[in-house]
Amino acid sequence: MFGLGGKKRLQSWVVALALVCLTILPVPASAAVELPVAPVSFTTQQAAVEYYLALVEQLDVTTAISKSVFYSGPGNRKLAEVYAIAEDKTTLEMTPGGKYLDDLKLFEQGSPLKPDQATRVWSRLSQRYAQQAAGDVFCFVTGARPSGVFTTVELPELKKNRKVGNLYNVSRI
Amino acid sequence: MSPEYEIRIPHFYCLEYEERGRVMVLEIDFRDPVLYLDRALVTNWQEPDHELEITSADKARILTNVYDYLVRQRGFDKVELDLS
Numbered sequence A: 001m002f003g004l005g006g007k008k009r010l011q012s013w014v015v016a017l018a019l020v021c022l023t024i025l026p027v028p029a030s031a032a033v034e035l036p037v038a039p040v041s042f043t044t045q046q047a048a049v050e051y052y053l054a055l056v057e058q059l060d061v062t063t064a065i066s067k068s069v070f071y072s073g074p075g076n077r078k079l080a081e082v083y084a085i086a087e088d089k090t091t092l093e094m095t096p097g098g099k100y101l102d103d104l105k106l107f108e109q110g111s112p113l114k115p116d117q118a119t120r121v122w123s124r125l126s127q128r129y130a131q132q133a134a135g136d137v138f139c140f141v142t143g144a145r146p147s148g149v150f151t152t153v154e155l156p157e158l159k160k161n162r163k164v165g166n167l168y169n170v171s172r173i
Numbered sequence B: 001m002s003p004e005y006e007i008r009i010p011h012f013y014c015l016e017y018e019e020r021g022r023v024m025v026l027e028i029d030f031r032d033p034v035l036y037l038d039r040a041l042v043t044n045w046q047e048p049d050h051e052l053e054i055t056s057a058d059k060a061r062i063l064t065n066v067y068d069y070l071v072r073q074r075g076f077d078k079v080e081l082d083l084s
Helices: A003-024 A045-058 A076-086 A096-103 A115-132 A149-160 B056-073
Strands: A069-071 A135-140 A164-169 B005-011 B014-019 B022-026 B035-038 B079-082
Touching (some): A069 A076, A069 A149, A096 A115, A115 A149, A149 A164, B005 B056
Parallel strands (some): A069 A135
16 A cells, blocks of 8 residues: 555654654653662561662652742642642652652551651652742741751751752732 | 441552442542641542541541551551541
8 A cells, every 4th residue: 555665654653653752752760760679578677778768769850940839738739739720830759759758658558668768768858849849939837847848857958959949828819 | 347338449549438328539649758647638428428427426437447457457657537
């Protein structure tokens, strides 16, 4: 139907289309960087902690300039999520790395980590999320507790971060 | 005897509480070093039970069950329960 020349042209189009797809399709967090392979079980609790702390360093939590959204305190996560979706911004769990770590369900029954260890892992990812923020940052933190991760981990990092411009408490606008 | 409720932690930012087939999501941020359980967390059941009234006794029972699960069954050591 295509003849010899037609077949070649068709093959060229297929190759070109495949190249375009490879270029524009998002790469999953797990494929974007080479993540350490999770053992089926850990010989010690310390080995598990070390594995997940190393993993966190490799997860992609980057956002574009003025796209980072933070939240803390009752009712604020949902507000932040709705805002982020509407304004084309990103919360931690919407980043590839945040979603990847959330899918591991480290606080659920059967997790290889004890609760305080899982908190430590997540705290580090939250810190990295604040460290990578740039431009204006949007926060839903009305009612946030002084002992919460935003006040103790994320906010200090945002204040140190020279790439960050204004910090907006969106829930008060 | 098994408890009359089930609890899951599907995400780092919430806890799912199930009792007699009804499901409630409590917004608890497990990244926080201290977890505070108070009545404001107990809001409504998920569909199709979201119109059901939640009494003060319901809130106290749910919070006590969640506290028991986290502290006694799962080993969370920094949980504050406020039933006032």
